[in-house]
Amino acid sequence: MVGLAAVPMLAIVATPAKATADKPVIALANAYYGNTWRHQMVDAFEASAKEAKAAGKIADYVILNGDQTVAQQNSQIAELILKGVDAIAVDAASETAVNGVIEKACAAGIKVVSFDSVASAPCNYQLNFDFKGYKKDEAEWVFKKLGGKGNVLQVRGVKGSAPDNDMFNAQEVALKEFPDIKVVATVYGQATASVAQSAIANVLPSLPHIDAVLGQGGSDDFGIAQAFDQFGGVYKDKPPIIEGGGSTDFIKWWVAKSASGYTTISMNTTPGIGGAAFWLSLALVKGAEAPKLMIMPVATVTQDNLKDFADLPSGMIVSPSYSEDWVAKNLLGKK
Incomplete structure (x- = not known):
């Protein structure tokens, strides 16, 4: 479409206004x-x-x-x-x-x-x-927070995309530096809250205790958080360290959990x-x-500047x- 709002998942082509040298x-x-x-x-x-x-x-x-x-x-x-x-x-x-x-x-x-x-x-x-650089940095922060040991769930992004491959490979590099960190499952979240939540809900009952979750952003972080909240049990009061991907809904969830001492990091494109x-x-x-x-x-949210983002509207990416x-x-x- 030309000059109109985009239509989800569809390709619509209309004849654009005629271009000139000055007006392309x-x-x-x-x-x-x-x-x-x-x-x-x-x-x-x-x-x-x-x-x-x-x-x-x-x-x-x-x-x-x-x-x-x-x-x-x-x-x-x-x-x-x-x-x-x-x-x-x-x-x-x-x-x-x-x-x-x-x-x-x-x-x-x-x-x-x-x-x-x-x-x-x-x-x-x-x-x-720099997908590889920032995702490696974020994963290393999580692994150090765990003390170099624990079970990790890996949530990949949009299947087949270059960012998914780059971010996954960066996390793999970081994992090699922490041999006592074990990936117990890998799912695709399509960088979408609802898909990530469903994918995790399907595998969580069969997994050992999860200490941290590596995500890829695009709102998967909030879906991950919701999956663990829904599962409850030990995760109700002590959720895993979830890599934030910049969604404002996740940040609001993080703010609420931080009252009980929860800390994490969020980095996003x-x-x-x-x-x-x-x-x-x-x-x-x-x-x-x-x-x-x-x-x-990239945008980075830490415990130090978390409050600066707490009042952003829901349903957005920083x-x-x-x-x-x-x-x-x-x-x-x-x-």
């Missing part, structure tokens, strides 16, 4: 729309696009949300090439399987920025997070990257130069918004 059309091809993080990311892209359109900086914008399949995203990007958009921001279904159609877009003169779940096509710009991807795409169309790989900051000026200074300014 910028598109978003988002492979997955099934969790809070992706909803917020799309909202951030659209808010920036609306601002740019109101200011006369673009002719229009297109937002396409997929069903998590490579086939649909390939089809959507191919359609955007035919429509003649000027730039495509891609949250990719696969790091490699969409490279062919991205190369076709580049060959057609379209600027392509893959972000969050990036594609590895050499022609595209990557706007990424910021869905505001959708806005940054928009402004970066526009800048590239306008002729700006940028590095092929750019790294975005994230700043990223302006056109921020992109110019922090992305284009670092070559």
Whole structure:
């Protein structure tokens, strides 16, 4: 759709307003729309696009949300090439399987920025997070908090995505440094509270006592917390150390538990990257130069700054918004 709110899990293409040299059309091809993080990311892209359109900086914008399949995203990007958009921001279904159609877009003169779940096509710009670095740091914090010994439940993210692989591999590296930490089960939570809660509820009765849970964010943290609350027993008064992924519902849960001495840490990628991807795409169309790989900051909540986030609205992921000026200074300014 053009200039309208995104439709969950569907791809709808309308003819965008005609682009000119001064007023391009910028598109978003988002492979997955099934969790809070992706909803917020799309909202951030659209808010920036609306601002740019109101200011006369673009002719229009297109937002396409997929069903998590490579086939649909390939089809959507191919359609955007035919429509003649000027730039495509891609949250990719696969790091490699969409490279062919991205190369076709580049060959057609379209600027392509893959972000969050990036594609590895050499022609595209990557706007990424240091998934491996921050997830290793977060896992190590948890393991040290356990005293280097305990049973861990591992909750993976969006199956098949580059972030899931990077975060899982980072946790595996950290685990090798703590041989007395044992992973007793691994489930997929799809970075979604309800899916994570259900997956854990299904395996928890058969598991030994869980001392900590490694998650991946996107609201899985609150689903994990709810699963243990629902299970009750020893977990009622002493839940495991749950890696926070930045959901405000989890932070509120953490605040309540901290009254009894509960402590953890939360680190998350910021869905505001959708806005940054928009402004970066526009800048590239306008002729700006940028590095092929750019790294975005992550948001960190600790016991020390927990109260600063306690009053945020429910149902959100902790994230700043990223302006056109921020992109110019922090992305284009670092070559």
